[in-house]
Amino acid sequence: NAGVTQTPKFRILKIGQSMTLQCTQDMNHNYMYWYRQDPGMGLKLIYYSVGAGITDKGEVPNGYNVSRSTTEDFPLRLELAAPSQTSVYFCASSLFSLTGGNTGELFFGEGSRLTVL
Amino acid sequence: TQLLEQSPQFLSIQEGENLTVYCNSSSVFSSLQWYRQEPGEGPVLLVTVVTGGEVKKLKRLTFQFGDARKDSSLHITAAQPGDTGLYLCAGAPIQGAQKLVFGQGTRLTINP
Numbered sequence: 001n002a003g004v005t006q007t008p009k010f011r012i013l014k015i016g017q018s019m020t021l022q023c024t025q026d027m028n029h030n031y032m033y034w035y036r037q038d039p040g041m042g043l044k045l046i047y048y049s050v051g052a053g054i055t056d057k058g059e060v061p062n063g064y065n066v067s068r069s070t071t072e073d074f075p076l077r078l079e080l081a082a083p084s085q086t087s088v089y090f091c092a093s094s095l096f097s098l099t100g101g102n103t104g105e106l107f108f109g110e111g112s113r114l115t116v117l
Numbered sequence: 118t119q120l121l122e123q124s125p126q127f128l129s130i131q132e133g134e135n136l137t138v139y140c141n142s143s144s145v146f147s148s149l150q151w152y153r154q155e156p157g158e159g160p161v162l163l164v165t166v167v168t169g170g171e172v173k174k175l176k177r178l179t180f181q182f183g184d185a186r187k188d189s190s191l192h193i194t195a196a197q198p199g200d201t202g203l204y205l206c207a208g209a210p211i212q213g214a215q216k217l218v219f220g221q222g223t224r225l226t227i228n229p
Contacts, residue, residue: 004159031215040126042205042221043160050215058216090159094215104148104209106217108159 002026006091006109013081013116021076021112023091031094032074033058033106034066036087043090049074081116088113119144121208123220131228132198138191138223140206147209149182149189150217154203196227 007022025032030051035043045058049068063085065077074093078085092106124139140149148167152160164173166182166189173180177200179192193200203224207217 035219040221042121042123043207043219045216048216092159104150104165104214105162106150106152106160106207108161110157110159 004091004093004107004109006089006112008112009110010113011115013078013114015081015083015116017081018077018079019081019114020078021089021091021114023074023076023109024072025074025091025093025107026072027093027095027107028071029093029095029107030071032068033092033094034064034074034076035090035092036060037090037111038087046076046089078114083116086114086116119146119208119210119218121206121218121220123204123206123223125223126221127224127226129226129228130196133195136193136196136225138193138204138225139188140190140208140220141188142208143187144208145186145211146218147186147211147214149186149209150207151180151189151191152205152207154205154222160203160205193225196225198227198229201225201227 004025033048034046037043044060047066049055055066089112091109094106121142150165151163154160164180169186170184171182177194181190203222205222206220
C-alpha cells in the first residue's frame with residue numbers, strides 16, 4: 001500500500017521559475033492538505049481540499065495554487081518562485097472524522113525539499 | 118490565528134531518564150494530536166486525545182489533554198535512543214477542525 005506519494009523529492013529552482021509538486025494518495029481519503037515546514041517553525045498549512053473540485057486557503061497561501069480534479073491527486077503549483085519559498089513541502093491526506101472510531105489522523109508523504117536560488 | 122507553543126524546543130537527555138514535553142495554547146481545541154517525525158520522513162501519528170482530562174498511554178509514552186482542552190503534555194518514562202525525533206503537537210480548532218494547527222516541535226535526543 002503506497003499511501004501518500006510526493007514527487008519530486010528534491011528540486012532546485014531559480015527565482016521566477018515555476019513548478020508543480022505532485023501528490024497522490026491511494027487510500028480514498030476525502031481530505032488532502034499541503035503544508036510547508038521551515039526549520040524551528042513546525043508545519044504551516046498552505047491549502048487544503050475537502051473533496052474533488054473543492055479547495056480552500058490555509059494559513060500561508062500566497063504564491064501558491066492548487067487544484068483537485070480527482071480524489072487521488074492534489075498538485076501544488078508555484079508560479080513565480082521566490083527565495084522565501086525555500087522549504088520542505090508535505091502533502092497529507094485524511095479520512096477526516098472524529099466519530100465512528102476514526103482518529104482524524106493525517107497521513108503524510110515523505111516530503112519535497114525545494115530550494116529557490 | 119490559534120497558536121500552539123511547545124516547550125522545550127530542544128531536549129537532550131541520557132538514556133533511562135524521564136522527560137515531559139508541553140504543548141500550550143490560550144485557545145480551546147476540539148481535539149489534539151501528537152506526531153513524531155524522523156529525519157527525511159513525514160510525521161506519523163502517535164495519539165489523538167479528544168476529551169478534557171483524558172490520559173492515554175502508549176507503552177512508555179503518556180499523553181494528557183488538559184481539563185480545559187487548551188493544553189497537552191507528553192511524558193516519556195525511561196527514555197531510549199529509539200525515542201529520538203521531532204515531536205509535534207497539533208490542535209483541531211473548534212471552528213474548522215479540519216485545519217490542524219501545529220506547534221513548532223520539540224527536537225528530542227536520547228544519548229546512549
